[in-house]
Amino acid sequence: MAVDYQPPECLSKPIEVPSKLLMGAGPSNAAENVLRAGSLPLLGHLHTEFVQIMDDVKQGIQYAFQTKNNLTLAISGTGHAGMEAALCNLIERNDVVLVGINGIWGERAADMANRQGADVRTITKTAGENFKMGEIEAALVQHKPAILFLAQGESSTGVVQPIEGVGALCSKYGCLLLVDTVASLGGEPFYMDRWQVDVVYTGSQKVLGAPPGTAPISFGPRAVAKIAARKTPISSFYFDMNWLGNYWGCDSQPRKYHHTAPISSIYALREALALLANEGLENSWNRHRQCRDRLINGLAKLNLKPLASDHAARLTCITAIQVPDGVDWKSVTTHAMSMRVEIAGGLGPTAGRIWRVGLMGQNATDERVDRVLDVLAESIKSSTTAPVMGRL
Ligand SMILES: Cc1ncc(COP(=O)(O)O)c(C=O)c1O
Known part of the structure; x- marks a missing residue:
């Protein structure tokens, strides 16, 4: 049987990838051993040896986030996937979500929360500035949100948002704190448990120095309780933390197939987390x-x-x-x-x-x-x- 379309000419030539700083x-440059890990033999997504590697990754992520949260894993996807996963698990229609916007990442979080049917409120700062504790507290009092979103590292403006103290404020006003650490984890101090952060995510390709494609994420007890109390299903099957938590061994049920994990990316993430742990x-x-x-x-x-x-x-x-x-x-x-x-x-x-x-x-x-x-x-x-x- 003849095909309708011929193989593309470009694919007859070898791939060319220059080396750049x-x-x-x-992404940042990855260490040699991290890149090498990505070329190790493939395993099946539920093979014992791979499950062991997932367990190592989970512990590495707990260390990087400074948390003992059980619901800690790597989302298969880039930092945006971490953001989407955090928001779609937490938000139910008409939940008030307060978003700190001092650059593009707050804007994106507000957009995503809006798509989840949230009642999105914002506090804004000009590019180059961060939010002061008094401003955050005033906004919590005014909007009474269910969730507050802040980016610790606003990469579009090079600004760090102090997070210490915000978790305690959120607890005081009955709100969950969600923090984006894609551009800060490993480079800025971050203490998920000590600072009472309810949900945090990051990306693999910045300070962690692994290839893009995995997004470590962790949910604390108050976030887990909000998910358990949902009246409506989580809008995304792919990011459903009930499924993902089971696949990552975070509940007492046997692990079930949910999706095929990006095996090689998880190897690379393990080695990147090992570098961080060793340093x-x-x-x-x-x-x-x-x-x-x-x-x-x-x-x-x-x-x-x-x-x-x-x-x-x-x-x-x-x-x-x-x-x-x-x-x-x-x-x-x-x-x-x-x-x-x-x-x-x-x-x-x-x-x-x-x-x-x-x-x-x-x-x-x-x-x-x-x-x-x-x-x-x-x-x-x-x-x-x-x-x-x-x-x-
Ligand atoms: C603060 C922040 N959040 C989220 C993202 C999105 O990550 P990704 O491009 O891996 O989807 C980035 C990427 O630059 C970022 O800097």
Whole structure:
């Protein structure tokens, strides 16, 4: 039998993947052993050996989130899948969901919550700022939400949101706290249990340094109780935590097939979590902070300013840098890319106004900070005619 369409010509050639230094907003470069783990032989999704690896991953995620929560696992999907899973399990139609918007991630959470039929309320801050405790409390009093969403690391603006104390406020006002740590976990201190965070998710491809495709997530007891008390079914079968919790061995029932786990991605995630566990969270937090400080010092020598004027509001993992007048941001990132170094532009409200430099996981080293500073300086020099830089 003849086919209607011929095989695509492009697939007759070998795949070509250049090696680049990924100093943008993610993914970051993965360690060799993490990449190697992804090429180990496949196992079936319920084979004993694979189930053991899932158990290791679960413990690694508990450590990374600093939690003893049983309902802790990796969603098969990227950070957005973690966000969607958190929201669709928690939200029932007309639940009031309060979303902190100081960049694109609050906007996306509000969009997703809206699609779940929530009554979405927002508190907003200009790009480069975070929410103060008094503002959060006032909004909790005003809106009486069932759920509060905050991004610990707002990667579109390079801002960190203090989370300590917010969980206690949420408990006081009968609200669940949901935190996005996609751009912060491993680079900023985070204590799920100590800070009374009810749900948290992250992504594999930033500080954890695994390939994109898995999203660690954890639900605390109050979140589990809200899911158990639902009057309506969870809108998504794929993200249903009752099914996923069973598949990940979080209940007392035998594990059942729900979906075929991305086997190779789970291997890679295990090895990335092992790297973090071996380094120790405190060391990882310090390393990221020191590299961020080195970057900020280097930027000052180039007369470049971070977007966040308050040093305490600056995220360790991703620094947003204001594009100076007279400089075309795009030519700079294009020039950097020609040197095989990725520097990201802005996103959403910051598009065209900033560059974003990520120092995440394997890329948070003095040597890589110096490299990205040199590339940035050279790229700005080659892209501008205006004498904007002292050192350039
Ligand atoms: C804070 C934050 N949340 C969510 C996401 C979405 O993650 P992904 O692109 O892996 O879906 C990102 C990605 O950059 C992020 O920085």
